[in-house]
């Protein structure tokens with residue numbers, strides 16, 4: 355029987371995930387939806403799906419075996435805690451939560467439950483190119499990783515809705531997570547620098563440079579630019595002791611014509627990571643069907659939250675700010691790597 359899923363939040367990414375769960379992937383059916391914008395939910399709900407008045411009603415619905423959370427970040431904690439309270443597997447979009455205290459509450463609840471239920475939406479880990487890059491680092495043929503450059507460029511962000519804090523507490527979480535995963539390391543400290551401001555973003559403080567100091571001593575430098583205009587551009591390059599491994603540009607048709615040689619650039623994350631999101635959900639469906647979760651865990655969501663908090667502090671202080679994690683619970687021993 356297919357996994358009966360309920361989706362909370364049917365905005366941009368919720369609709370994209372609804373499409374893949376209803377049209378692309380197998381062994382799954384969307385049986386319920388909820389959104390504080392009821393009209394939106396009603397207009398988007400697939401035929402036959404229950405339109406729930408609240409996330410609470412969706413999570414408690416007898417029909418729903420597993421939950422997908424695509425609401426705004428500040429709503430995630432309450433919804434996650436409720437899923438854990440009823441023992442339902444849950445996929446939660448990033449950011450997992452928006453405070454360290456919130457991350458610890460979710461972690462305590464899952465640890466007390468005694469089994470992993472939560473997968474966090476760090477889709478880069480499911481991307482074939484990032485997986486190939488990690489395989490090269492892990493096989494050790496280039497020696498130890500020393501420096502990782504992570505470039506994260508968005509064509510644009512919604513004016514007025516995307517604030518100057520968001521490069522650090524919304525966008526950076528992907529680079530922080532992929533750095534930990536690629537380098538098999540944890541983040542010990544964070545520095546933030548602001549280069550010349552781009553005129554593209556109006557009042558927005560953009561771009562941003564973040565240095566992530568890893569426990570091993572490796573350093574990650576992250577460029578976050580959110581108004582680059584030409585497309586969505588994600589790059590990564592790992593300098594190791596005896597070689598360099600780089601993430602390829604997205605394979606796309608190369609056009610040669612009178613303007614030169616051109617390769618299309620993805621418009622946004624939905625296009626660039628379309629297969630990664632599909633694979634992320636394939637693996638989620640497989641684990642949730644067994645009543646559990648795999649992939650990026652609450653521990654990883656907690657790590658990303660601490661890094662976001664440290665980055666916000668570092669932006670204020672101009673200094674390196676420490677990231678200090680609690681000891682890892684046994685439940686998360688097998689995850690992250």
Ligand SMILES: NC(=O)C1=CN([C@@H]2O[C@H](COP(=O)(O)OP(=O)(O)OC[C@H]3O[C@@H](n4cnc5c(N)ncnc54)[C@H](O)[C@@H]3O)[C@@H](O)[C@H]2O)C=CC1
Pocket residue numbers: 362363364365366367368388389390391394409424425426427429447448449475476477524623
């Ligand atoms: N992994 C990824 O690449 C991406 C992740 N995201 C994350 O997904 C989440 C949603 O982002 P978007 O779809 O871009 O936002 P959005 O604003 O387009 O959609 C959010 C939807 O959730 C609903 N909502 C908000 N609070 C709610 C609540 N308490 N209960 C029920 N419904 C609620 C809103 O009415 C709206 O329909 C965010 O956490 C965002 O960071 C977004 C884009 C890409």
Ligand SMILES: O=C1[C@@H](O)[C@H](O)[C@@H](O)[C@H](O)[C@H]1O
Pocket residue numbers: 448508524525528623
């Ligand atoms: O999660 C995402 C967005 O919320 C965020 O705003 C973008 O910067 C990221 O690239 C995208 O993956």
